[in-house]
Amino acid sequence: MAEAMKMRATMEGDVVDVKVLIQHPMDTGLMKDKKTGKLIPAHFIDLFVATLNGKTVIDAQWGVGVAQNPFVGFRIKGGKPGDKVAIHAVDNLGNKFDGEEIVA
Amino acid sequence: MKQKLTSLLALLLLGVSFSVYASPAKDRSALIKYYKQKLPDIKFQDYIYGALAMNPDAKSQYDSFMEFPSYSIDLDKGKSMWEAPFKNGKHFSSCFKHGGKNVAGNYPYFDNATGHVVTFENTVNACLKKNGEKELEYGGKEMGLLTAYARSLSDGMKVNIKVKGKGALAAYEKGKKYYYTRNGQLNFSCASCHVQNAGKFIRSDQLSMMIGQASHWPEFRGGTEITTLQDRFKQCQKNMRAKPLKANSEDYNDLEYFLTYMSNGLPMLTPVYRK
Numbered sequence: 001m002a003e004a005m006k007m008r009a010t011m012e013g014d015v016v017d018v019k020v021l022i023q024h025p026m027d028t029g030l031m032k033d034k035k036t037g038k039l040i041p042a043h044f045i046d047l048f049v050a051t052l053n054g055k056t057v058i059d060a061q062w063g064v065g066v067a068q069n070p071f072v073g074f075r076i077k078g079g080k081p082g083d084k085v086a087i088h089a090v091d092n093l094g095n096k097f098d099g100e101e102i103v104a
Numbered sequence: 105m106k107q108k109l110t111s112l113l114a115l116l117l118l119g120v121s122f123s124v125y126a127s128p129a130k131d132r133s134a135l136i137k138y139y140k141q142k143l144p145d146i147k148f149q150d151y152i153y154g155a156l157a158m159n160p161d162a163k164s165q166y167d168s169f170m171e172f173p174s175y176s177i178d179l180d181k182g183k184s185m186w187e188a189p190f191k192n193g194k195h196f197s198s199c200f201k202h203g204g205k206n207v208a209g210n211y212p213y214f215d216n217a218t219g220h221v222v223t224f225e226n227t228v229n230a231c232l233k234k235n236g237e238k239e240l241e242y243g244g245k246e247m248g249l250l251t252a253y254a255r256s257l258s259d260g261m262k263v264n265i266k267v268k269g270k271g272a273l274a275a276y277e278k279g280k281k282y283y284y285t286r287n288g289q290l291n292f293s294c295a296s297c298h299v300q301n302a303g304k305f306i307r308s309d310q311l312s313m314m315i316g317q318a319s320h321w322p323e324f325r326g327g328t329e330i331t332t333l334q335d336r337f338k339q340c341q342k343n344m345r346a347k348p349l350k351a352n353s354e355d356y357n358d359l360e361y362f363l364t365y366m367s368n369g370l371p372m373l374t375p376v377y378r379k
Contacts, residue, residue, distance in 0.1 A: 008172045019172040071174035071327075 005099035009085045016079030016103050018050070020072045020087055024097070028064035045070065045097070047090040052076050053083050079103055128267045128276055132315075132366055135299070139313045143303050151316025152370050158303060158310055162379075169377045175324040179375065182253030185246065190235040196254065199231030208258035209372055212265070212361045214272035221275050221357040225251060225332070243338075243351030248330035252322045255374040263319050263372060265365040279362025282355055283314075288346025318364040320376045327377055333360055 006021045022045065029042025042064065050058035057076050076085070086100040136148065143158070150157040156166050173179075186196050186204075197203035211224040225247055229239040240247040267276045286293045294314070297306060302313040321333040331339070334356045338348035349356050 006172075006176060021172070021174055021177060023177045069174065069177050 005087065005089075005097055007085070007087065007099050007101040009101040009103045011079075011081060011103065012075065014077075016052070016076040016083065016085065018072075018074050018076065018085050018101075020050075020070075020099070022070050022072075022087075022089060022097055024069060024091065026064070026066055026068045026070065030064075043091060043093055045089050045091045047088075048072070049088045050074070051086045051088075052079055054086075128273075128365055131280070132368065135315055135366065138299070139302065139315060143313060146313075148315075149370070151313055152319050152367075152373070154312030154316060155310040166377060169327065173324070173377060174327050175330075175375065175377070178249060178324070178328075178330065179253055179256075182249035182251070185250045186253050190232075190237050192235055194235050196228070196231055196250075199227065199234070204254055205257045206261045208255040208374070209261040209264045210266075212357065212364060214267070214269070214275055214361070216269060216271055219271055220354070221361045223352070223357055223360060224255065225352070226357075228254070243332065243335055245330055248322050248332050248335070251332065252324075252330060252375040255321070255372070259371075259373050261372050263364060263367045263370050265361070265368055267361075267365055275358045276362050276365060278355070279358035279360070282359050283362060288341065288344045290344050290346075292344045292346075294340070314363070315366055316370055318360070318367040319370045319372045320374060322374065323376050323378045325378050330375070331378075333363075 004023045008017075008019045010017050024045055025043055026045065027040050027043040029039065031040050032038065033040050044064055044066065045062050048058065048060040048062055049056060058074060062070075079085070081103050083103045084100055085103060087098065089097040091097075139146075139151070140148075146157045153163060153166075156163045189195055201207050208224055211227070212221045214220075215222045225240075225242060228247065228250065229242075232239050240250065267273055283294045286296070297311045298314040298317070302311050304311055318333060321331075321336070323331050323336075325331045332351070334351045337356055337359065338351070341348040
């Protein structure tokens with residue numbers, strides 16, 4: 001998917017501030033298509049993993065409560081400029097979303 | 105000086121028509137003086153932030169959000185719409201001066217030929233019509249996203265609305281009259297909140313000053329809901345328990361003309377975040 005993920009990783013004092021934006025419909029499976037009246041099947045990210053230089057810092061299991069185009073912001077202690085922050089996300093249909101950013 | 109200002113304002117609020125001696129420039133400078141006195145700690149340049157200029161904590165949250173706005177994916181949709189060629193091969197940029205760069209500050213303008221105010225969105229639809237494409241719905245999501253991107257090409261441009269000639273002046277006066285006229289169940293006018301009570305709280309929200317309100321549209325309210333200036337008129341009227349008008353109605357276009365003129369000299373920024 002072109003441009004499915006946008007990321008930013010900067011230093012805020014002595015912690016790394018990371019912001020991630022993933023383009024995804026995050027359909028819950030409970031909404032109906034207004035035109036056809038049929039249920040829109042569930043399609044949402046259920047795994048979100050963040051790593052710093054390969055070491056896992058976040059390992060999250062998401063549910064349907066997360067809104068469309070999820071925006072995640074978090075801080076990592078012990079990071080420094082030049083470190084690599086990587087995001088790996090997988091949705092319930094098996095699609096993978098990956099992105100990485102060097103800390104500014 | 106205070107006496108003179110108060111009586112001038114009282115006359116404006118009573119809707120007395122100054123039409124023979126009317127001067128939009130005088131109206132604007134009178135209001136700027138009024139706000140300088142009412143909200144002395146806020147710099148003129150910061151009027152574009154409205155209520156955010158009155159609350160440092162809210163402003164820092166806004167700044168933090170704007171560093172990496174979560175609406176950037178939606179904005180990309182607007183960019184694709186702007187850059188996509190029509191069936192005949194032409195682009196939106198062919199319908200605007202300088203290809204659409206640094207032009208948004210000139211809208212709306214009064215068209216002497218048709219005798220009506222022309223908004224930026226009117227020009228977008230005229231462009232679509234001219235090129236054999238389907239026009240966009242005023243107040244719809246597509247128009248919102250397209251103009252969010254298109255107007256961003258004018259970021260930094262100072263609002264530069266001209267009111268010259270009888271027709272333009274009449275439209276300006278109509279917009280001004282609408283602004284100062286009470287309506288709806290709560291019997292408020294726009295001025296009741298944004299002039300008389302700017303800086304005060306209405307429930308949990310602080311009221312912004314009228315000058316600086318029109319320079320930053322459309323917005324993403326809550327970071328997700330694309331909202332044009334006229335969408336916001338509708339929302340405000342609903343809040344006042346007044347019947348909202350339709351987008352692109354003559355009254356709303358005249359109101360937009362008046363309000364945008366009042367923000368002359370302030371730098372534009374589109375889109376922005378509001379809560």
